[in-house]
Amino acid sequence: MSSPTLVASSHRLPEPLATLQEVGCILVRAENGIPGFAETDPDGETLAIALSHAGSRLRPVLDALATQPAENLKGRLEELAENEPSMFAELRDVLVCSYLSTPPMWRLLGYGGRVPRPPADGEAEEYLAGGVLEPVLARGPIYQLLEQDGDGFAATGQRRPPHGEEKSDAT
């Protein structure tokens, strides 16, 4: 597990955001020009959103972490990953999601975000241009029709074999 990066915020966040941010810094540190956890969310704005959605799920793990001295957070986290992997995974996923939901990370990743992208006129047709559906249409129907015989229903429609293949999977 990586060493913690110094928290970049100018003031300590209120609990439990401060603890979560410290954990985030342990999980995602700055490297190779990629910002660390606290650099992307110094004021804990995104973290607060995360907490508002996932607070009830994080409560057990926060309680568990709170029993340890702050300076031992990294050790406790390693212990958690070893002994209670599902609880650790829950915490990790929320914090990684928080990190990846920040504007600096979206910019870095080239992710345009959740914005409307209505199709242009003719866009649907454009994607089907160049005869891309022709092989599908050339094969014809592939469903099975059934007809009732004396004992029940039986398949009558022979699925057409693809591309000259002789075998039919009609039953």
Place this chain on the structure above:
Amino acid sequence: MTIKRGTYEASEWTSEPDDRADVLIIGSGASGATVARHLSRAGMHVVCLEQGRWINTHEFTGNRREYELSMFGPWSKNPNVRGLNEDYPCEVSDADIVPVMYNAVGGGTVHYGAMWPRFRPSDFRLRSMHGVADDWPIDWHDLWPHYNQNDQDFGCAGMPGDPAFPPMATPPMPAHPINDYGRTFASGMNKMGWHWWPAPNAIATRAINGLVPCVRYGVCESGCPNGSKASVDITHWPRALRDGATLVTHARVSQIMTDHKGLATGAIFLDADGTEHRVRSNVVVVAANGIGTPRLLLMSANSMFPDGLANSSGLVGRRLMLNPTPMQIGVYDEPLSSWQGPAGQNVHSFEFYETDPDRGHVLGASWGTMPSGGPFAAAQIAAQAGKPAHGEGLVDAVREVLGHSLILWMVTGDLPHESNYVDLDPVLTDSSGLPAPRVHYRQDANSDALIRWHLDRGREALIASGATSVIDFPAMPDQPGHLLGTARMGDDPSTSVVDRYGRSHDISNLFVIDGSVFVTSGAVSVTSTIAANALRIAHHMVSTAAEQVVPA
């Protein structure tokens, strides 16, 4: 009559002892709304009890930065994660698949993907064709006109002429663009010589039924913030309410009442404060999904029906089918803007839908491509491939997947087993103290083999389309929420719960109209078939109303 028309909270409910609705519907999702709309238009007074609330489109998070974070809490598809008062928990320690559902006006349609395929003719005849499961008492001809009508009523965007299906009416809207990733996948399918087609979705490509055209946020399964997805709170309930229906929210039904003749007389329900109310009706219709419906029938046991209502066959809750759904991620070098919706499906395939004895298993699967989501979804996908889930390498792993990948998901057929069932948990309760459903579900060996086979074929298709790597998810993290089979229909009362019209064999004015009545699961998204069957039943209820036996 003092029962108010319109929609209001259960705490505002008032009625006199002599008040009686024509029809009580329990559950406001796809099937309940379909029947409510049709019966209301026919002049019947419908009262619907819904344990959830109205959701405002603007509450959905899909157009905000918090979108992926919101999945950890109240917007999760899993009621056990949401933990809202209007949800009931599901005990799932004996279940290989965790069921998903939503409790609100619109039910599961609030959170479904609105994929809109139909069952195929063979789905109704598995026993005759392959010697497995059972035949339905109806066939595809019985549903086809109702599928066509529902394409209009919900709002289906699709491209006519799909050779995977018998001819059908032209959908009311053109299909969505298949996007770069759909086109990429299609090219691979053409190389393999396999079927594909632009997929139908109940997602608007132009204004219809109160819906506005999709702008491709790609978040359909978590509620559309644009109001483009055909959830029945938008498409059906406003019309039913205009025609005089009553829709009561935060109304949790604790029991369906019966009289000394064994007829259903209405229901007891609790409002959000726990205050008990009663509604009386001539007919009771249960539309609470394949888990909620058997739960309610079992909770309604009384001295005349000690094993639960409609349960003389012992099959209430049995034969649960969930359509195990694997998925694969194809990762590509080129950018595909693969966060772009709808989601929904772009392209679907029925190449391997039918049973082929040479494969060593029965049943098949439908395939569909979907967008692969935002940055956190990319991180989870990468982690499945063994890339770092945190720490060094995380961001590089996300970059490889984000916008460069597609989801190929496979809805597999599921055999009905009586050993897969829903009953009442003896300990766990909802927020009103009512027993939670306990889900017992084991994925069978046929499904295991089927999934392995399809993942192998899917890999071939993805590689043919240019994928540089393929990541398998033998079980999709969020299963599609197909809750089927737990009150099956049939002609024989000893082997089925309801008849071909959803009417209980035991209680002639009690109907079940949701996915519980399915005899087999099909291997497609099921909402269009649930709604088509509900519409068929509604037509029958109207045409036979004069002969309907009702309580004194």
